[in-house]
Amino acid sequence: MTDSNYDRLQNLIPIRHKRMSASPFAFYRGTAGIMAQDLYYLPHAGINIQAIGDCHLMNFGGFATPERSMIFDANDFDETHIAPWSWDLKRLATSFVLAARDKGMSDDDAREIAFTLAQSYRKFMHEFAEISLLDLWYMKIDAVEIRNQAKSEKAKKLIDEALIKSQKGTHQKVFYKITQSVLGNFEITDQPPLIYHPMDVKKEITAINMFLDKYADTLQGDRRWLFEQYRVVDVALKVVGVGSVGTRCYVVLLMNQNNEPLFLQVKEARRSVLEPYTEKSRYAHYGQRVVEGQRLVQAASDIFLGWSTGPQGRHFYFRQLRDRKIAPEVDLFDKTLLNAYARLCGRMLARAHAKTGNAKLLSGYMGKSEVLDDAISHFGIAYADQTERDYEDFMKAIRSGKLKVDDDPAMEK
Numbered sequence: 001m002t003d004s005n006y007d008r009l010q011n012l013i014p015i016r017h018k019r020m021s022a023s024p025f026a027f028y029r030g031t032a033g034i035m036a037q038d039l040y041y042l043p044h045a046g047i048n049i050q051a052i053g054d055c056h057l058m059n060f061g062g063f064a065t066p067e068r069s070m071i072f073d074a075n076d077f078d079e080t081h082i083a084p085w086s087w088d089l090k091r092l093a094t095s096f097v098l099a100a101r102d103k104g105m106s107d108d109d110a111r112e113i114a115f116t117l118a119q120s121y122r123k124f125m126h127e128f129a130e131i132s133l134l135d136l137w138y139m140k141i142d143a144v145e146i147r148n149q150a151k152s153e154k155a156k157k158l159i160d161e162a163l164i165k166s167q168k169g170t171h172q173k174v175f176y177k178i179t180q181s182v183l184g185n186f187e188i189t190d191q192p193p194l195i196y197h198p199m200d201v202k203k204e205i206t207a208i209n210m211f212l213d214k215y216a217d218t219l220q221g222d223r224r225w226l227f228e229q230y231r232v233v234d235v236a237l238k239v240v241g242v243g244s245v246g247t248r249c250y251v252v253l254l255m256n257q258n259n260e261p262l263f264l265q266v267k268e269a270r271r272s273v274l275e276p277y278t279e280k281s282r283y284a285h286y287g288q289r290v291v292e293g294q295r296l297v298q299a300a301s302d303i304f305l306g307w308s309t310g311p312q313g314r315h316f317y318f319r320q321l322r323d324r325k326i327a328p329e330v331d332l333f334d335k336t337l338l339n340a341y342a343r344l345c346g347r348m349l350a351r352a353h354a355k356t357g358n359a360k361l362l363s364g365y366m367g368k369s370e371v372l373d374d375a376i377s378h379f380g381i382a383y384a385d386q387t388e389r390d391y392e393d394f395m396k397a398i399r400s401g402k403l404k405v406d407d408d409p410a411m412e413k
Helices: 010-020 024-029 032-040 085-102 107-128 133-138 143-149 153-169 171-178 201-216 221-227 286-297 335-356 359-366 371-399
Strands: 048-051 060-064 070-074 081-084 179-182 185-188 231-238 249-255 261-268 306-309 315-320
Touching (some): 010 024, 024 371, 070 335, 081 085, 085 335, 107 359, 153 335, 201 249, 286 315, 286 335
Antiparallel strands (some): 231 249, 306 315
């Protein structure tokens, strides 16, 4: 884990450690590389797909398609890479076990939820094996459909509230929330230590502009034209996630001639944690690896998704900031809702793997019995136990002073 801190922004590493110290599940979110190494030494079927990589339950959610409909899909692809299909499923199952334990549920309940996930994945893979590849590529999991199929009023209420909340995630509404006017110019508001301006903002804007040109070349023609209607106004550094803390991430404010805002997130891309244990990436550019993997897996992708090379040769990828995104509010889930969410994630993961792999081969391998479901649920329990032991070692290192943490309450957000 400490090896993964190499080349991160050193002032942010204590924030990363603090966020990971919150619980075994938070620690798990920051240690995808550790699990990749562990999975490497376990047997697998040798059937590879475009893996999400860091496949845990918080890396799924809702967002608006280019046509502005709301869908449910995976939304984080920093670690995407070609890998065995079971690695995603095992990581996702373990995350559900840890989340269930975090909520005080018994291991019987946690195992049942992981079983539901695996069963959903297997059954939907059988279904997807019977439809054409073209139909798979057109398939989307619509948020309204999910709401209408929800079995409890609580689930329907949570989805309704999330859909209403997503309406506030437009660029215009985000603009009023995170910017201010200074001497007639718009600036991103500093919210240290989570959002802050670099020491030399003008120099940073110049650097951003230099590699924005190369970024524009990675966009589809009509989208490139749209992007070229905007100019950079301000740039700030942003602390994101758990595992990503310390990597370079910028929020870029752009405006067009009508003073309409566009926010881009420019995020550093590094080598996938899966690559040392699978095969060399087909892409020399890490940002391209993220973007191409995301486009392959998702049913619909951000129109501004692209990549470029920044200062010192660092690789970055670009996407919109908060474009009507919905994050699962797992803290509000009881056992019934967590079980339903596991079923939904299993469906989504099966669609992604069927789309980028061989659905018939995967379906045939898994069979129609519950052998796979049992195996994955028991693995989830066993690996959650291992994660908790690793977490205790991590906490000992913090208590001994070997690992530094930032005690500012603001950075836990």
